[in-house]
Amino acid sequence: MKNFNKPVYLAAGAYTISLGTGRNEFHPKKPRPGLDYYIQEAGKAVLSQINSPENIDEGVIANFMAARFNRQGNLASLMTTIHPSLVHKPMIRVEGACASGGLGIATGVKNILSGLADVVLVVGVEVQNTVKAIYGADILAGAGYYAGERKEGHTYFFPAKFSDRAGAYFEKYGKDITRQAMAHWYANAVENARLNPLAQEYHNTCKDLVSQGMTQPDAKTFTEHLNIFDCSKVSDGAAAILVCSEEGYKKLGLNSDAVCEIIGLGQVMANLISSPADLTELDASRKAANDARDMANVGIGDIGVFEVHDCFTISGLLSIEALGIVGQGKAPELVINGETKLTGKYPVNTGGGLVGYGHPTGASGVRMAVDLWKQMTGKAEKFQVDLKKEHGMLISMGGNDKSLVSVIVKK
Amino acid sequence: MKNFNKPVYLAAGAYTISLGTGRNEFHPKKPRPGLDYYIQEAGKAVLSQINSPENIDEGVIANFMAARFNRQGNLASLMTTIHPSLVHKPMIRVEGACASGGLGIATGVKNILSGLADVVLVVGVEVQNTVKAIYGADILAGAGYYAGERKEGHTYFFPAKFSDRAGAYFEKYGKDITRQAMAHWYANAVENARLNPLAQEYHNTCKDLVSQGMTQPDAKTFTEHLNIFDCSKVSDGAAAILVCSEEGYKKLGLNSDAVCEIIGLGQVMANLISSPADLTELDASRKAANDARDMANVGIGDIGVFEVHDCFTISGLLSIEALGIVGQGKAPELVINGETKLTGKYPVNTGGGLVGYGHPTGASGVRMAVDLWKQMTGKAEKFQVDLKKEHGMLISMGGNDKSLVSVIVKK
Numbered sequence: 001m002k003n004f005n006k007p008v009y010l011a012a013g014a015y016t017i018s019l020g021t022g023r024n025e026f027h028p029k030k031p032r033p034g035l036d037y038y039i040q041e042a043g044k045a046v047l048s049q050i051n052s053p054e055n056i057d058e059g060v061i062a063n064f065m066a067a068r069f070n071r072q073g074n075l076a077s078l079m080t081t082i083h084p085s086l087v088h089k090p091m092i093r094v095e096g097a098c099a100s101g102g103l104g105i106a107t108g109v110k111n112i113l114s115g116l117a118d119v120v121l122v123v124g125v126e127v128q129n130t131v132k133a134i135y136g137a138d139i140l141a142g143a144g145y146y147a148g149e150r151k152e153g154h155t156y157f158f159p160a161k162f163s164d165r166a167g168a169y170f171e172k173y174g175k176d177i178t179r180q181a182m183a184h185w186y187a188n189a190v191e192n193a194r195l196n197p198l199a200q201e202y203h204n205t206c207k208d209l210v211s212q213g214m215t216q217p218d219a220k221t222f223t224e225h226l227n228i229f230d231c232s233k234v235s236d237g238a239a240a241i242l243v244c245s246e247e248g249y250k251k252l253g254l255n256s257d258a259v260c261e262i263i264g265l266g267q268v269m270a271n272l273i274s275s276p277a278d279l280t281e282l283d284a285s286r287k288a289a290n291d292a293r294d295m296a297n298v299g300i301g302d303i304g305v306f307e308v309h310d311c312f313t314i315s316g317l318l319s320i321e322a323l324g325i326v327g328q329g330k331a332p333e334l335v336i337n338g339e340t341k342l343t344g345k346y347p348v349n350t351g352g353g354l355v356g357y358g359h360p361t362g363a364s365g366v367r368m369a370v371d372l373w374k375q376m377t378g379k380a381e382k383f384q385v386d387l388k389k390e391h392g393m394l395i396s397m398g399g400n401d402k403s404l405v406s407v408i409v410k411k
Numbered sequence: 412m413k414n415f416n417k418p419v420y421l422a423a424g425a426y427t428i429s430l431g432t433g434r435n436e437f438h439p440k441k442p443r444p445g446l447d448y449y450i451q452e453a454g455k456a457v458l459s460q461i462n463s464p465e466n467i468d469e470g471v472i473a474n475f476m477a478a479r480f481n482r483q484g485n486l487a488s489l490m491t492t493i494h495p496s497l498v499h500k501p502m503i504r505v506e507g508a509c510a511s512g513g514l515g516i517a518t519g520v521k522n523i524l525s526g527l528a529d530v531v532l533v534v535g536v537e538v539q540n541t542v543k544a545i546y547g548a549d550i551l552a553g554a555g556y557y558a559g560e561r562k563e564g565h566t567y568f569f570p571a572k573f574s575d576r577a578g579a580y581f582e583k584y585g586k587d588i589t590r591q592a593m594a595h596w597y598a599n600a601v602e603n604a605r606l607n608p609l610a611q612e613y614h615n616t617c618k619d620l621v622s623q624g625m626t627q628p629d630a631k632t633f634t635e636h637l638n639i640f641d642c643s644k645v646s647d648g649a650a651a652i653l654v655c656s657e658e659g660y661k662k663l664g665l666n667s668d669a670v671c672e673i674i675g676l677g678q679v680m681a682n683l684i685s686s687p688a689d690l691t692e693l694d695a696s697r698k699a700a701n702d703a704r705d706m707a708n709v710g711i712g713d714i715g716v717f718e719v720h721d722c723f724t725i726s727g728l729l730s731i732e733a734l735g736i737v738g739q740g741k742a743p744e745l746v747i748n749g750e751t752k753l754t755g756k757y758p759v760n761t762g763g764g765l766v767g768y769g770h771p772t773g774a775s776g777v778r779m780a781v782d783l784w785k786q787m788t789g790k791a792e793k794f795q796v797d798l799k800k801e802h803g804m805l806i807s808m809g810g811n812d813k814s815l816v817s818v819i820v821k822k
Contacts, residue, residue: 067478090678267501
């Protein structure tokens with residue numbers, strides 16, 4: 001990818017509670033808010049940070065499976081309900097499975113670079129608790145090749161895919177240390193979530209998270225190598241942020257302290273039908289991360305905070321290797337040693353990530369951008385990292401290492 | 412919207428057969444090709460017109476409801492199966508109900524203007540014959556506000572919405588002339604389709620199409636004011652085209668005769684939840700068309716060929732008024748007088764449109780762009796218009812006048 005023709009910035013991020021099991025507000029049998037509620041809540045939280053919604057030029061809404069969870073399409077048109085001034089403006093819905101949110105940010109960037117817009121509102125949303133988990137798993141299997149591998153596969157399609165990756169990793173790099181690292185990943189995620197009042201695991205009171213994360217998987221009811229604590233959450237929620245030109249954020253009444261610059265973008269699609277060459281590696285993730293770092297012209301040592309797509313704890317481990325934080329097979333040691341904690345050398349998923357905050361699928365990539373923006377602008381409150389480096393990086397993944405967006409931001 | 416920062420072109424368009432009832436190849440009980448087949452067939456037909464697929468920088472895939480018709484998401488990743496050189500390139504899926512294809516073209520334009528790409532492959536696809544029509548109608552109702560109006564509405568949601576528009580138009584401008592015009596619209600569509608070997612109505616042999624189009628609707632099985640001939644088709648198909656910079660199309664080995672320039676773009680989203688102020692008008696369509704004409708700086712008299720979204724014959728009539736071809740209430744006379752035929756003053760839907768070619772929903776906006784490109788470059792074969800003006804115009808509509816994209820091209 002070529003370089004940007006002008007500077008692009010993130011501003012005025014916000015997200016809703018991630019609602020689902022774990023939150024005190026969640027009751028499986030009581031009525032819950034729908035898509036409109038989440039879209040409007042996240043969107044209005046962005047609008048409350050700027051001088052006038054009139055200054056928003058375009059909108060992008062990222063969503064994965066509202067068509068099945070909520071029977072709703074045409075979400076760009078639903079996005080206009082955030083504020084009357086958005087009506088009749090150009091908007092679009094984008095999708096790339098669980099990378100939908102990352103693609104939303106990428107679309108916002110391109111719309112700014114096109115010169116047609118100075119301020120783009122990007123919203124990500126998913127409302128998944130409309131169906132039981134086993135049906136939800138079938139819906140989410142639409143991120144894989146449904147007409148092929150899904151039909152031959154496990155009922156819990158993606159857990160089974162990443163269970164296979166965990167099994168391969170166990171075999172290659174040792175089961176004990178990897179299993180320990182997965183439990184530590186879970187524990188870190190919940191510890192961070194306890195500092196984030198919007199996180200699904202905010203109310204978690206378990207005293208020995210690492211031991212809980214070591215629970216044996218029950219292959220009869222779930223998958224061979226993953227237990228339930230290895231999984232991200234089934235969540236309802238939305239995230240929203242503005243992508244702006246310099247002229248754009250100034251027009252909104254914001255100053256440079258309130259924004260961070262996007263200096264690197266990687267966007268990579270792998271072949272949905274082909275199988276991974278090596279289950280212990282995320283090739284497409286690596287390519288997207290390299291592309292983003294090449295554009296930004298920064299090394300991993302220049303980056304002080306990370307957001308990775310931990311749809312499962314094993315995905316988290318594989319992602320930090322794909323990003324180049326450590327070499328192949330080295331992630332478990334890094335995590336066990338606490339280097340991915342808020343106080344570590346490479347703080348990862350500071351607001352809880354997909355395991356701790358939750359995983360409203362289409363929103364997750366946007367939520368990642370919001371958490372990076374919070375860290376860069378000092379707005380992360382209790383999970384604020386004492387940033388020693390001026391860059392942050394995210395990777396948003398859809399499917400089994402199929403659709404990837406990586407973004408690098410600068411303070 | 413601001414002006415383009417550089418010229419943008421359409422090149423190398425193609426589409427597949429629109430498969431469904433009416434085509435000799437269609438048998439409701441026999442197996443049919445899936446999404447991959449259509450995506451690949453349309454994509455490869457584009458690739459066959461250029462020197463090397465390596466020169467494609469990015470991809471956009473437009474689709475409305477593969478999530479429900481085919482249980483498939485993550486289509487950008489599936490798009491890489493068109494050719495190995497597309498693997499690991501930036502791709503995205505976009506959606507805006509039946510305007511998905513128009514949004515695909517708009518996204519291609521913006522990606523070119525961003526400076527990150529010189530050649531963008533835009534594919535639109537839908538495979539709808541996987542379910543019975545009555546279930547399909549429920550799926551397509553996701554273009555409306557499903558949690559609200561759908562629940563209170565007719566089983567055939569969109570036919571009923573446009574039936575209401577027809578009824579209001581009957582009342583305001585006269586039932587007899589409007590009903591006549593709707594029958595003529597159907598007849599023109601089939602006449603054009605008979606000149607297009609890929610059209611769903613290509614094999615139609617009815618000798619008196621206007622009389623057939625006058626068939627009384629049966630409100631017991633369908634809707635009050637629309638009969639089955641007023642409806643676009645349930646279709647499987649795909650369309651693909653390249654959006655390029657000047658550098659881009661030259662890199663592909665194409666010369667200026669093989670391309671047409673995009674000089675106007677209108678993109679407008681109305682509020683999904685609000686009801687139309689006046690059922691006899693398409694306000695958002697009018698806004699999008701005006702925006703596109705303002706950017707292009709052309710009047711309606713400068714435009715020699717049109718593509719409008721005739722999801723129903725009444726939508727066709729309303730669309731040509733929204734585009735400003737004639738004033739309110741004047742479309743019936745224009746159509747009855749034959750002015751929208753290939754030989755008329757305002758040729759509309761020259762390849763058959765949604766009623767004649769078919770309506771693979773996510774593909775339709777891209778198919779429209781392909782038909783305009785064919786007309787502009789003299790490749791429309793038997794449905795080629797003797798173009799007396801150098802511009803063409805399309806309007807791609809999603810939902811009940813909710814998501815709109817209008818594009819103006821120049822020879």
